Amino acid sequence: MAITVGSGGEHKRDGNSGVMYGFNGDTRTSANAFGIPDANGAEGWKIVLPKMVEVAEREHKQLRFSAAAFNGPHEYGRMAALAYECGVHRVVLNVGCPNIRAIGGKSIPSYNPGELDEILAIVGNYIGTNYIELKLSPVDNALIPPLAAVIRKHKIVRGIEAVNTIPNQRLQMPDGTSALNYTGEDGKKYDTGGLAGAPLKVHGLRVVRGFKKEFGDGFGIIGVGGIFTSDDVADYLADGADGIQVATAYLEYGPKIFGELLQGL
Numbered sequence: 001m002a003i004t005v006g007s008g009g010e011h012k013r014d015g016n017s018g019v020m021y022g023f024n025g026d027t028r029t030s031a032n033a034f035g036i037p038d039a040n041g042a043e044g045w046k047i048v049l050p051k052m053v054e055v056a057e058r059e060h061k062q063l064r065f066s067a068a069a070f071n072g073p074h075e076y077g078r079m080a081a082l083a084y085e086c087g088v089h090r091v092v093l094n095v096g097c098p099n100i101r102a103i104g105g106k107s108i109p110s111y112n113p114g115e116l117d118e119i120l121a122i123v124g125n126y127i128g129t130n131y132i133e134l135k136l137s138p139v140d141n142a143l144i145p146p147l148a149a150v151i152r153k154h155k156i157v158r159g160i161e162a163v164n165t166i167p168n169q170r171l172q173m174p175d176g177t178s179a180l181n182y183t184g185e186d187g188k189k190y191d192t193g194g195l196a197g198a199p200l201k202v203h204g205l206r207v208v209r210g211f212k213k214e215f216g217d218g219f220g221i222i223g224v225g226g227i228f229t230s231d232d233v234a235d236y237l238a239d240g241a242d243g244i245q246v247a248t249a250y251l252e253y254g255p256k257i258f259g260e261l262l263q264g265l
């Protein structure tokens with residue numbers, strides 16, 4: 001069992017403001033667009049990560065840190081190095097953000113193998129003998145072989161988490177309103193964000209199968225997207241995942257969800 005914290009970057013960020021998370025219980029779909037707020041950036045992570053490692057280890061769990069980068073690939077490298085210096089067990093590069101491409105104009109590296117290649121070459125220079133994992137977006141099947149080729153080239157990648165949210169989505173609530181309604185860091189109003197929950201499962205399974213086919217055994221694949229029941233977990237394991245991760249169901253139903261998921265297996 002592991003706890004993932006983050007995503008976090010180097011600099012203090014206010015993030016977005018307004019309604020930044022919504023859940024439609026009829027369709028078990030969530031949308032979010034927090035904009036990765038960060039109270040103190042690297043200086044803050046340096047203080048809290050060693051304490052988080054201590055808490056996780058006391059519970060016999062690993063602590064994973066999800067690194068974000070808003071100012072180029074070197075930020076991924078510096079945050080990964082910082083996390084390992086703090087005793088974190090595994091760093092995951094979040095190459096599946098932001099939820100909204102418009103804000104800041106930043107691209108999502110999961111959709112651009114060339115950009116991922118550049119990031120991994122740079123991160124390799126920061127992490128010594130450590131390894132990393134990648135949190136990927138729900139990319140099209142056509143992108144899986146070129147992404148796998150980049151991953152193969154960089155021996156620092158030990159596994160993937162598949163998948164992050166579908167970016168730029170508008171989630172409708174049962175009363176017809178938009179789940180999200182917020183002001184971005186650019187001062188503009190938005191009602192779109194990253195879609196997750198039940199509709200993501202088909203994509204999570206598809207990407208897990210695609211990477212399993214590319215890498216076979218010995219490469220870690222964590223399945224994530226639309227896991228609410230132990231049947232969902234079983235589907236991910238059957239399609240090649242070595243482990244699973246849960247976001248929306250945890251937010252909606254609290255920590256008891258993990259016991260329920262395991263019990264039903």
Ligand SMILES: Cc1cc2nc3c(=O)[nH]c(=O)nc-3n(C[C@H](O)[C@H](O)[C@H](O)COP(=O)(O)O)c2cc1C
Binds near residue numbers: 036096135226246
């Ligand atoms: C409110 C919320 C915040 C999230 N923040 C992050 C994040 O900071 N970094 C990240 O890699 N994924 C983030 N995610 C994506 C989840 O880790 C997960 O990939 C996605 O929600 C699909 O899983 P689910 O269907 O169980 O929610 C977030 C998801 C939600 C719902």
